[in-house]
Amino acid sequence: MTSPERPALSQDDLPFAVLHRDAMMLVIDKPAGLPVHRGPAAKGRIIPVLTDHLDALRFGLPRRPEAAHRLDKDTSGCLVLGRHPRAMAQLNQLFRDGRIEKTYWAIVEGGPAEDAGLIDLALAKRSPERGWWMKPDPKGLPSQTGYRVLGRGSLDGIQLAWLALDPLTGRTHQLRVHCAASFGAIFGDEIYGNAPRSGGPGLHLHAQSIAIPLNPKREPIRAEAVPPPHMRAALAACGWAADDKLS
Known part of the structure; x- marks a missing residue:
């Protein structure tokens, strides 16, 4: 069965900002809800995915760029794309060596007792039937996340904390599982929290900055x-102002 045809898209159609461009790479601001790849759930359906836009991101080069790492569909923010094979090889090595600094902003329900710390919880797949779903497991892969509390507040009667999260390892769903297991699920998390499957506030997890x-x-x-529009009310409740310096 062939995939459904999709119209060619131009740079004017891009649904995201290009934050950085050079001869080696691009950094884009991926919107929440945009999958990076067309997975099994999208088979046979015309839904937007990042790969639909790769031709428009050539910027004169003969090859389409490729994602050098991953962001969950519902996570927004900085995503790095390599523009050619040599760039991809260098970026992949930097990610493997842990030399690329990534900081995420998250709004969590409740929050940590301390204003800074390290989450050190090994992670493993929850079950073969759950695909990407993960769980804390002493026999799993070592996983570490540093955190800092940037603000606290409440929204609609829910106590919230605004965190900067620094993943020291890159496990699947690491930040979501670490927060949920340590002090409170990320606000809007449908898998590891209590958010409804539809009509919820959206996952409040944002790849805020990156250094390469x-x-x-x-x-x-x-x-x-x-930060994306759906996070701004909760961020404001925790003390963020739209004209604040991002970091």
Whole structure:
């Protein structure tokens, strides 16, 4: 069965901002709800995915860029794309070596007792039937996340905390499981929290900034993404102002 045809898209049609562009890579601000790849759930259906836009992101090069790492469909923010094979090889090595700094903003229900700390919980798949779903498991892969509390507040009677999360490892759903298991699920999480499957507030997890040391003789390339509209009420309740410096 052939895939449904989709119209060719131009740079004017891009539903996201390009935060950085050079000869090696792009950094885009991926919207929440946009899958990076067309997975099994999308088979036979015409739904928007990032790969629909890769031709429009060539910017004169003969090849389409490729995602150098992953963001969940419902996570917004900084996503790095390599523009050619040599760039992809270098970026993949930097990610494997843990040399790329990533900071996420999250709104969690409740919140940690301490204003900063380290979550050290090994993770494993919940079950073969659950696909990407994960759980804390002492026999799983080592997983660490640093956190800082940036603000606290409440929204509609729910106590919330605004966190900066620094993943020191890159496990599937790491931030979502670590928060839920340690002090409170990320607000709007349908899998590890109590958010409804439809009509909920949306996952409040945003890849806010990234720093990529492409050239050892220069400062890392940095990009920052403004939080998406669905997170701003909860962020404001925790003390964020739209005109604040992002980091």
